[in-house]
Amino acid sequence: MIITVAKSAGFCFGVKRAIKMALNAAAKDKQVEMLGEIVHNEDVVRNIEEAGIKKISSLVSGKNKILLIRAHGEGKSTIENAKKIGYTIVDATCPMVKEIQKIAEDLEQNGYDIMIIGDKEHDEVQGIVGNIHRQAIVIDSVEQIPHEAVKKIKKAAVIVQSTQTIENVDKILNVLKNSIRNLSYFNTICKPTRSKQKEIKVLPLKNDVVLIIGSKTSANTRSLYEISKSLNDRSYWIQSENDIRQGWFEKARNVGITAGASTPEHTIDSVVEYLERNF
Ligand code: SF4
Numbered sequence: 232m233i234i235t236v237a238k239s240a241g242f243c244f245g246v247k248r249a250i251k252m253a254l255n256a257a258a259k260d261k262q263v264e265m266l267g268e269i270v271h272n273e274d275v276v277r278n279i280e281e282a283g284i285k286k287i288s289s290l291v292s293g294k295n296k297i298l299l300i301r302a303h304g305e306g307k308s309t310i311e312n313a314k315k316i317g318y319t320i321v322d323a324t325c326p327m328v329k330e331i332q333k334i335a336e337d338l339e340q341n342g343y344d345i346m347i348i349g350d351k352e353h354d355e356v357q358g359i360v361g362n363i364h365r366q367a368i369v370i371d372s373v374e375q376i377p378h379e380a381v382k383k384i385k386k387a388a389v390i391v392q393s394t395q396t397i398e399n400v401d402k403i404l405n406v407l408k409n410s411i412r413n414l415s416y417f418n419t420i421c422k423p424t425r426s427k428q429k430e431i432k433v434l435p436l437k438n439d440v441v442l443i444i445g446s447k448t449s450a451n452t453r454s455l456y457e458i459s460k461s462l463n464d465r466s467y468w469i470q471s472e473n474d475i476r477q478g479w480f481e482k483a484r485n486v487g488i489t490a491g492a493s494t495p496e497h498t499i500d501s502v503v504e505y506l507e508r509n510f
Contacts, residue, residue, distance in 0.1 A: 232510045233485040234503055235438065237430040241499050243423035243492035245325025246270050249302035250279070252323040256297050257282040261319065265299040266290070266309070267354060269323075270493035271449040273470075293318030303354035304328045306361015327393055327421040328355055332362040334417055338388040339363045343415065346370065346384075346407070348400050349392025353450055356392050373402045378410070386413040393421040394451035394492070396428060396458065423492060424451060431455050431489055435463030438487035440479055443468045444502055445491030452491030459489075471498055472505035480510055 249269055256263045263284045268276045280286065284299065290309070294317045300310065304324035313320060324332075335345050345367040349356040360367045370376055389407065391400050397420060408414055435441045441459045443466065445452025452468065459466035467479055480486070486506060490499050
């Protein structure tokens, strides 16, 4: 069986950078804490915790402590509050997420209502919302467009969560264009996501079976899986080689592999080795 691993599979630049910054911070003498998980991958979170970094759910006292800001970023008030109660901040927000936060801030200052195409619950979206003053409208699918609220908007700017698919963005944008006369649009899908999505439009067509590796909590892995599944029904979302089933590969001559932005290289290597050993 021929195995092809997508060039863009696995850690993106922002995740690699955040993990490196986290491990550097852990080497200092202060206790390092982070609000939630550094990235959406259980293996990575475990390694970070083993290095001594503590996951917390709220800020209590920051005396002699470092607060690590994760790749997806945080709202301004959280960071300011952390500083006030004594934390030293190590900001591992991905520069591309920072750029989106900055675009949103500038647009708001220029009188635009901010609309974000993305997942309301996702840390990145919450961080963007937390960096502007007025309430942003977050839309994750065309079915969830709040038409009543949208009708009242005169001047709006649409920005996009870095890991969205362009197909979802286009669908939502087409509806918004018909409702808001003064609408500006900024495609803020990041470069690593674009590369991954470009490859996943070809990989399922060139392979009998496609494996998409990543945590079930990873939004960008979900997007990769959904695109792949729409092009090739024999697409499977796995977290590690333990999820692989023999029956998936019946008469398969080739398999394509990709992985979400928070999937470590060793997980991808283990899947490849497993396939080489067993098929
Ligand atoms: S997916 Fe894009 S925006 Fe998110 S951490 Fe990676 S490079 Fe940064």
